[in-house]
Amino acid sequence: MKPYLLELSNLNVSYPNGIQALSAVNLKIDEGGLWGILGPNGSGKTTLLKAILGLLPHNGKVLFRAQPIKKSAKQIAYVEQKGDFDMDFPITVFQCVLTGTYPKLGLFKKPGSSEKQAVLNALDKLGLMQFKNRQIGQLSGGQFQRVLIARMLVQNADLIFLDEPFIGIDMESEALIIHHLKQMALNGHTIIMVHHDLKAVREYFDKLILVNRTVVDYGATEDIFIGEKLKQVFPYYHEVVLA
């Protein structure tokens, strides 16, 4: 039997200030698909991604294809929230996207012509060719988010996490990004994305994870995006969205 792509058992995360952000999280995810993580502000969505990635101390089990996740770091990509980046860091769009090739390059190897070609292909797909030599600090929010997605395409990871990529960006960038995420999911990648806007959920996601200080429920969008499930996470808001 094929192991789960990702399996969390009894995951607990608390911060040094004593806040227990997540308790007793259990989750089993098969290969493939575009997953949305939904939950109110402060419900532990970012904490969940960071704990899975091993960026936060936690207890419980996190397995990737039945192995401790640390062993498979090259197969996993993380597109952080834009706010986590230092926009004054002196790096061009091309160089930034090229860093997506680093995880799979051997130690002390320099990116060669095939890596550079992959960067150009990704820049082209995201409509970024004319910005290739621009400093990242000189981009709009939507353009920078497209740079992060181009880097993610180049990284070509099996499992990809994104944290609210659509905050503060234009509709054209959002449409282009969701198009490429859907394309990657069709090609067998597994994508898990924190998303705040409930309006486009049915259109964007095959599957959903509801978070409210634990994983409340998860499964196919048509089974999860219904009043009785959403009520557990958005007690007031769900009626507006489903109306």
Ligand code: ADP
């Ligand atoms: P979300 O991403 O769903 O908005 P977070 O995962 O960022 O929520 O936060 C979950 C809870 O953990 C919140 O109560 C938040 O205040 C708390 N928290 C997040 N980061 C820290 C931190 N670095 N130190 C202490 N508490 C934190």
Ligand code: MG
């Ligand atoms: Mg968050």
